Amino acid sequence: MKKQFTIILLMIAFVANAQISANRFFYELTFKPKKDSAKTEKVMTILDITKDKSLYRDYTMVAQDSIVKVAVEEMQKSGVFKDMSKMITMPKFAFKIEKEYPGMKETYLDRISSGFTPVQIGYNEEPNFNWKISPEKEKIGDYDTQKATTEYGGRQWTAWFSTNIPFQDGPYKFKGLPGLIVKIEDKDKNYSWVLKGNKKIENFEELSYAEKISPGGGGKLTIVPREKFEKTMAQYKKDPFATMRPMLTKEIMDRKMPGSEMTVGEMIKKQEKMTRDFYDANNNPIEVSGPYRVEY
Template sequence: MKKYFILTLLAFSFIAQAQVTANRFFYELTYKPKKDSAKVEKVMMSLDITPEKSIFRDYTAIAQDSLLQIKVEAMQKAGVFKDLSKDYTMPKFSFKIDKAYPSMEMQFSEEVVNGRSTLYMAYKETPKFDWKIEAETMKIGEYKTQKATTKFGGRTWTAWFSKDIPFQDGPYKFSGLPGLIVKIEDADQNYSWELKGNRPVKDFVEYTYFQKLQSGGMPKTIDMDRAKFEDKIIEYKNDPFASVRGQMSKEVLAYKMPGSDKTVGEMVKEQEKMLKDLYSAVDNPIEMQAITTKKKK
């Protein structure tokens, strides 16, 4: 049975209050981290579609969550600290995009360290895409798709959407076509998302076990206007552990974790370096006017 037929049934099952609470679409992102380099990287991202909204994010953390939960719970039970950093791959992208249905109001949020927990800084907007739908069609995988173009974020984008998948949504902020976007890329091929598969997700939860653990419960989201958000993100990425250092005394930083030779201070420095390396790895933003990490003067 064709995938689009299955997806159509799933779409109607949402209306019928079926047990399936989300449909997860997997998009492979091929991108150029550095604008002055031809080197490309790839990462899997997910678009989770629920009756109320969609959620788009890096799939890396979700893919590791169950295994990480087992290891953390075993460590807690044993009462001995174990450095799990080598068992955990940091997501390349820390943003999350929620699109509310049917308004398509979007909330763009970034996960940040705040003291001893994490939270999301966010802004809201409702992007308006001036799509130009063309007659050209193309087969991508199992999907018959149609071409559409638009300008967004200082780039020109070409999308291929399928009317056989009845969701007017797509990767990143893109939406508004009469079918799910199967592939979209900018004219210079800096960013290219392509649908690679999908599956239903029962008992869907928005936040991972690890996110809840870091936040001491449900992560907090702080909404602000975009200008303030961009200023705050620049400040945070220049010094991601400023809030952590401010809450830890010299005695705490010198404390050794149970069962480990590492001090809290050493762990903080390692995590700080990891985050700084992550943020400095990309200087070619999806939206050309978007914020990139600035070097301290």
């Protein structure tokens, strides 16, 4: 009996410590940041698929995990503030999209600052992609694909999917085809995702190092109706530091950052300008219309 009890405890410990594995698919996204310009940019995005769900996000911060970790550890040891904006490339897209398996219910997440603490705000959605599958086929890279079209978010989309990759998933919110989406773009090529490769992640972690060291693992998550989400994000983009400003007394603003000649006020002013410039330079959203769409 004692031996059986020990075996049960070992089994429980094994399950508790079992590492989650994921299939990571790399999508190169070519997009037009500004709606009145033909200029395009490129960024690598990832779709991580586990047995329970998928997670789509910008790969930029995940790819810099080791750089961020070294910089943070150096600051902790020296006690000297270091402006990480000079060494870290910030992501073009801060949002994440989770799809639960097998039901494929979606959660859209984004981050904003509330006072001195980052928070995550999101909404649940079950978008209906009315796919029209065509008999047309095409070889894209190493993948044999088939064509499908749909309309979503005010844009007309053409997708190419592969039945050889048995996931009814894809980048961004796209899903529901009988195979993984290998390529998808809108009619005017504002946004175009192309699958560039994949690999197995044995010890998969959802949070990047930067998120893990942030208060609450990147911020407390609040799920709200999409209408409220859109209005909240619109207000935030107009004035990113609105909730923080009442807390910033002159005494706080005049303090020097540890080991730096830069004051708290100067740092916040710099961050505010960077945030405003970012949103001004990225005013061509993936979804241009919808029942809750708010112009930022």
